[in-house]
Amino acid sequence: MTDYNGKVRAVVLAALMVFSVFAGTVALSGTAAANVSSISGQSAQDLVAGQTSVTQEVTYSTTIPGDTTPETYTLDADAYEGTSSATIQDVSVSLRNADDELSVGTVSESSGDYNIDIQDSGTDGTTHSFTLVLTITQDTQGASTGTYDLTLSAASGASSTVSFDITSLSSNSDKRAGNAAGSGTFDTYDGEGYVFDGANVYQGESDIELGGSISGGVVKTAGNDEGVTLEVPDIPQDQATGRYTTNGSNNAPGVTVQRPRVTTLDVNNQYG
Numbered sequence: 001m002t003d004y005n006g007k008v009r010a011v012v013l014a015a016l017m018v019f020s021v022f023a024g025t026v027a028l029s030g031t032a033a034a035n036v037s038s039i040s041g042q043s044a045q046d047l048v049a050g051q052t053s054v055t056q057e058v059t060y061s062t063t064i065p066g067d068t069t070p071e072t073y074t075l076d077a078d079a080y081e082g083t084s085s086a087t088i089q090d091v092s093v094s095l096r097n098a099d100d101e102l103s104v105g106t107v108s109e110s111s112g113d114y115n116i117d118i119q120d121s122g123t124d125g126t127t128h129s130f131t132l133v134l135t136i137t138q139d140t141q142g143a144s145t146g147t148y149d150l151t152l153s154a155a156s157g158a159s160s161t162v163s164f165d166i167t168s169l170s171s172n173s174d175k176r177a178g179n180a181a182g183s184g185t186f187d188t189y190d191g192e193g194y195v196f197d198g199a200n201v202y203q204g205e206s207d208i209e210l211g212g213s214i215s216g217g218v219v220k221t222a223g224n225d226e227g228v229t230l231e232v233p234d235i236p237q238d239q240a241t242g243r244y245t246t247n248g249s250n251n252a253p254g255v256t257v258q259r260p261r262v263t264t265l266d267v268n269n270q271y272g
Contacts, residue, residue, distance in 0.1 A: 070118060
């Protein structure tokens, strides 16, 4: 009986040890996920309506604990649904000011929202603070102007919202802007900025980039130089004048190259 009781106690003790290890495993696996400590929205680039393909940079600063479990963020894309016909074409993610142990895992779409996994290869439990950079490519044709909000959240409950504006490029008669999204003021002093479909550009202009639907480049539509590419950012002084479009067809999105001219020149002689 003594040996039997001893065996029973041994079996019970072994079972308790296994259960303790199992319970510890369950507790660890139950608390490892959804540990994003904080999210703080930094900025969202403004957009211009009427563009077939335009990129928007959105940034959030965030902190996660050090572990090997992927931390998942969710971008609420309802703001784009509210823009009336603005559609997301692609979302890419990168990290800024991040440790080498961090990397972007999967980026997946679910019911219009985007889930972003951040991997941590470290094993020392170091807390990581970094900037999450979202590059969102979208079609803003038919989009309504106004102010919209983008919310990034985590299962831990941390979340933050940034706002951006969608404006109308038609209000800018010369079809120029300060950035690729079509917002901001074109720098007329230094001649730097972006031009969009319908703009007039001039021989010898420098530091000009093509934006929106013509961002991929334009070619001459007709004449001896038909098919010649418009050189940017510095337009040669001998660039052929005329219409340049995305596919060489006169009706496609494009710009018109003109010869610069001075219509009025005043010379002031302070000595006479």
